[in-house]
Amino acid sequence: MLTKKFIEKTFPKGKLTLVGGHPAMGKTSFAISLTISLAELNRKCIYFSAELKEQQLVERYKLQIDVEEYNVTAGNIIVDDTSNINTNHIRKSIELYQPDYIIVDYIQLMSSNNQLSDRNTEMQAIVQELKTLASDCKIPIIGLSQLNRCQNDTSCFLNPNNYRELPLDYLEDINLTCIYRGDYFKKYEYDSNGEVMYGKTKFIIYHNNSPEFIYLLFNYGTKGFSMFPSVMYIHGLSSSGAxxxxxxxRKLLPKYDVLSPDLPIQPQESLTMLKELCELYNPELIIGSSMGGMFAQQLRGYKKIxxxxxxxxxxxxxxxxxVHDFLNPRKNGETKYExxxxxxDSYQLIEANQFADITDFDIKNTYALFGTQDTLVHGYDEYIDYYRNAMWFEGEHRLNFEVIKNIVVPLVKIILRL
Structure with a gap:
């Protein structure tokens, strides 16, 4: 399933978003997964399918979810397989069904509301009409789009000027995204053990010509997309995500995307950022060390160490x-903090209510490791007042490779049942 945060971040209200990809790259599979995720979030979506007929789409839906689940969510999924649609047709459907989202699969198979002799001009008109429609109706419109043919060169996907029949000059104020699966081109990604990571997919969001990558996982059996499995690591004071x-x-958990953000210096900014990242990626486990443990403890509803x-x-x-030096490089280039x-005082304020609102899930799924030679912090007694899963290990405050390999990772595998 795609997370609510991913959907809201990528497909904002009142905007047209283009999702590009080559034929068989997975555009329709992604759109189906998106529709299912929306339905499970109780969001109504109209899927305009200019390529597949309704029954074909239903069969594709039932590949990704079982029949019972489909029957539960089907009320939020409206399929319109009218061929050669235009935005006047889409607008009437919006007025009739009052959907939360619109998906068009795909825009190169649409027609403009006005007859135009030149196809490139017509495509530019279609995009402008979709953009206006999204703004007028204040809903997200997701348009799947073909990309221009290019050699098997990853760099062409880093450039937003690649949508078929759509020069970049005509895509102003439109969210531009793209699906890239390396295995489509037989350009495989490998984990740290040298094994192929089949299905790992880059969902590329273009920001002022600077691409942002969010990793998804393509399932060859169900032909569906989900968030790529992830573990979050939260560093301590003076450190960074590097x-x-x-x-x-990352070396010891090769099948997971290890998220390791640089924490802002201000604690409230850090906690807010961490909560947003959790909502976006839905990590299967959070590991926090030292100060990072304090932040991790406050992230309710996730398995934690x-x-x-x-x-x-x-x-x-x-x-x-x-003034102190950061011990590791930071993405923003900062080397010192004060x-x-x-x-x-700001940290003390964050600490004051850090054990509020602990749930039964948190008690059951929070684990703590305490080093017998840690001379910097002594959190065991306070931890055990609220939680029950605690272990001691032979080690100091700062983690080293042997402790990570022999203590932390085995516990990770137990928790995640690997």
Whole structure:
């Protein structure tokens, strides 16, 4: 299933979004997965299929979900297989059904409301009509689009000027995205063990010519897309997402996308960012070390491992006022940060209510590891007041490869039943 956050981030209200891809790349499969995900979120969608007939689409739906689940969600899925549609037809359907989303599969098979002799001009008119319709009706419109043929060169997918019959100049104020599966071109991605990662798919979102990648997983059996399995690692104070711990987790958990963001210095910004990333990627497990353990503990509804959690990092910070170096590179290029009394107060405020609203799920699915030689933080007693899954290991505060390999990863495999 595609997450609610992914859908809302990628397909905003009142906007036209183009999803590009070569034939057989998976555009229709993605659109079907999107429709199912919307239906499960109780969002109504009209799927305008100019290529497949309704019964063919229904069979494709039933590949991705079982018949019982399809029957439950079918009320939120409206299929219109009228050929050669235009936006006047789509507008009437919107007025009739009042949907939350519109999908057009695909726009090169549409016609303009006005007869135009030149096909390129007509395509540009179709896009403008769809953009206007999305704005008028204040709903997301997702238009699947063919891409221009190119050699098996990944770089062509990093350029948004690749939609068939649609010059980039005519795509202003339109969200541009693209599906890229390397295995389509027999250009496989390999994990750290050298094994092919079949089905790993880049969903590319273009931002001012700068591509953002969100990884999806294509299932060859069901012909469906879902979020790529992920584990999130949250680093400690003075560190970054490029820490050795994150690197080692990627080596030791090759089948997972290890998300390891750089935390902002301000704690509320960090917590907000982490919650948004969790909503976007829905990680199967969160691992937090030291200060990262404090943040991880506050992410309700996810399986978690807290390693030497620093529940009161503000106390340590008050002894370290001044400018400090980051121990690892940061994506924004920053190399230093400053601990001030105001920053310490901000952390103390975050810490004050960190154990609020713990659920039965959290109690059952939160684990903590405490190093017997950790001289920096001592969180066991406070942790055990709220949780029950705790283990001690021979080690210090900072993780090394041996502890990650022999303690952390085996626990990960137990939790995820690998």
């Amino acid at each position: 820490s050795s711990t994150a690197i080692n987790l 807290l390693v030497n959690p620093a529940f009161h990092v503000s106390k340590f910070m008050r002894t370290q006022l001044g 601990i001030t009394l105001d920053l310490c």
